[in-house]
Amino acid sequence: MSHKSNVMLRNLILLSLIIPMIITCSTKSATLSKDKSTTNDLASNDFGKAAENYKKFCAGCHGEKMQAFVDRKWKYGKSTEEIYKSIAVGITDAGMPAYEAAFSKEEITDLVQFIQKGLENQSLFEGAQKLTSSTVKTNDYTIRLDTMVYGLEIPWGMDFDKAGNMYFVEKKGTFSIRKTDGSIVSITGLPNLKSVGQGGLMEVELHPNFEVNKRIYLGFTKPKDINGTENYTTAVVYGTLVGNKLTDLKEIFEAAEYSTSRHHFGHRLEFDKNGLLFISIGDRGKEKENPQDLTKYPGKIHRMNDDGSIPADNPFVNNPTAVKSIYSYGHRNPQGISIHPETGQIWDSEHGPRGGDEVNICLPGKNFGWPLASYGINYNGTTFTDKTEIEGMLNPEKVWIPSIAPSGTAFVRGDKYPKWKNDLMVGSLRFNYLSRCIIKDNKVVDEELLFKGVGRMRDVQIDKQGFLYIAVENPGAIYKLVPVK
Numbered sequence: 076m077s078h079k080s081n082v083m084l085r086n087l088i089l090l091s092l093i094i095p096m097i098i099t100c101s102t103k104s105a106t107l108s109k110d111k112s113t114t115n116d117l118a119s120n121d122f123g124k125a126a127e128n129y130k131k132f133c134a135g136c137h138g139e140k141m142q143a144f145v146d147r148k149w150k151y152g153k154s155t156e157e158i159y160k161s162i163a164v165g166i167t168d169a170g171m172p173a174y175e176a177a178f179s180k181e182e183i184t185d186l187v188q189f190i191q192k193g194l195e196n197q198s199l200f201e202g203a204q205k206l207t208s209s210t211v212k213t214n215d216y217t218i219r220l221d222t223m224v225y226g227l228e229i230p231w232g233m234d235f236d237k238a239g240n241m242y243f244v245e246k247k248g249t250f251s252i253r254k255t256d257g258s259i260v261s262i263t264g265l266p267n268l269k270s271v272g273q274g275g276l277m278e279v280e281l282h283p284n285f286e287v288n289k290r291i292y293l294g295f296t297k298p299k300d301i302n303g304t305e306n307y308t309t310a311v312v313y314g315t316l317v318g319n320k321l322t323d324l325k326e327i328f329e330a331a332e333y334s335t336s337r338h339h340f341g342h343r344l345e346f347d348k349n350g351l352l353f354i355s356i357g358d359r360g361k362e363k364e365n366p367q368d369l370t371k372y373p374g375k376i377h378r379m380n381d382d383g384s385i386p387a388d389n390p391f392v393n394n395p396t397a398v399k400s401i402y403s404y405g406h407r408n409p410q411g412i413s414i415h416p417e418t419g420q421i422w423d424s425e426h427g428p429r430g431g432d433e434v435n436i437c438l439p440g441k442n443f444g445w446p447l448a449s450y451g452i453n454y455n456g457t458t459f460t461d462k463t464e465i466e467g468m469l470n471p472e473k474v475w476i477p478s479i480a481p482s483g484t485a486f487v488r489g490d491k492y493p494k495w496k497n498d499l500m501v502g503s504l505r506f507n508y509l510s511r512c513i514i515k516d517n518k519v520v521d522e523e524l525l526f527k528g529v530g531r532m533r534d535v536q537i538d539k540q541g542f543l544y545i546a547v548e549n550p551g552a553i554y555k556l557v558p559v560k
């Protein structure tokens with residue numbers, strides 16, 4: 076490592092010592108890092124420091140297990156030269172950082188060999204670390220995972236009507252209904268959307284009065300040609316379901332501005348008890364420009380009426396330059412939002428940078444600090460701020476170190492799991508489990524990890540009968556969590 080990277084490494088070590096100490100005081104998240112079952116991959120000393128470097132620098136995006144990373148559809152090539160190139164110069168448009176400044180040539184070569192060893196071993200690892208039984212004991216319940224849908228690619232969002240029919244979307248751009256009789260129908264009439272990078276068809280939300288008005292909202296990545304180059308943003312439409320078709324589409328939200336960035340779209344939709352629609356939008360990878368600027372849409376939680384008009388009491392309606400739909404700001408990539416069943420407050424889960432994933436209570440008009448204050452550090456190991464809190468900005472209710480890559484969330488209500496009542500369920504994309512954030516007096520006081528190894532978890536939802544559902548990727552499936560006596 077160069078002198079610069081030595082300093083970087085020292086900062087890193089310091090940070091990794093200090094942060095868990097801070098965190099342990101308020102939450103139990105630090106215990107996660109001690110969980111040996113999530114770490115050991117190939118022997119650490121086989122390829123120089125490659126295993127260690129992978130864990131430190133790559134796992135945040137590619138998963139703790141290099142073995143899981145190599146088990147993918149390779150896009151940029153598996154030869155020594157191609158993997159070297161991917162790591163050294165990055166694939167910046169897709170969100171893969173360049174590492175030639177952070178690592179020496181030898182370190183990159185070690186990483187390449189480490190990854191290639193993983194490719195060779197792939198068959199040995201197949202099936203490892205998977206959930207082996209569909210009945211799982213938790214602290215409070217024995218839960219049977221009933222398969223509702225199987226063989227999907229990436230299911231991203233789901234919702235339920237009162238009769239128990241399940242509405243779900245896949246990233247690649249399909250919208251389907253699983254009827255209570257088990258049949259699956261696909262819905263046509265979708266808006267022009269694009270599955271690209273971290274975006275695609277990401278969310279489906281039924282209107283609170285769906286049984287009467289048949290109105291459905293979709294959140295998606297919208298492409299636009301600007302001077303011959305495809306640009307993207309996040310948009311929201313609603314339509315009326317007639318038969319198996321969404322009709323009379325009306326676009327009510329477009330998170331200007333368009334950009335070529337293919338990551339940090341957000342994005343979730345949620346109605347609160349008053350029928351107001353919340354929309355979470357990621358920073359689009361432009362943390363310096365977007366989250367703190369009230370004239371810009373990205374890096375915010377927005378709130379609107381069901382027809383797209385702005386509620387008169389939105390916090391920035393009287394600010395002449397602000398985007399009027401902004402509800403809270405300073406967010407990075409919120410991929411889960413849920414309304415607390417009792418307080419009615421909106422909670423989000425957001426992807427922080429490495430070591431800075433958060434759960435926040437998004438209060439109106441408040442600043443959540445990104446990127447000025449954060450527990451995390453850059454993916455390439457450099458720090459962007461040494462502040463974890465700033466006067467006037469709100470601190471997270473929970474921080475995950477290491478990052479779990481939190482996705483969809485749901486509060487537990489109803490009577491199906493009384494001991495989990497009002498707890499916040501958060502899916503982990505990185506560690507393949509469901510995190511039960513135990514909440515007392517509006518604070519996250521503890522965490523239980525459920526269904527370890529079930530798969531990259533994209534969403535968790537609760538139906539009108541009070542049953543929880545989880546959506547996982549590769550192979551994509553949706554399971555219903557049925558407590559067994």
Ligand code: HEC
Nearest residue numbers: 132133136148149150151152158161162169170171172454
């Ligand atoms: C900030 C997130 C992020 C981090 C950190 C990261 N990557 Fe990536 N990486 C990506 C993305 C996104 C892609 C592109 C995936 C795609 O297009 O399918 C990618 C692609 C790659 C590819 C090409 C895979 C292929 O399909 O050909 C390699 C190799 C790779 N990464 C290795 C690494 C290594 C080694 C590290 C750590 C030194 C690392 N990455 C860290 C996000 C990341």
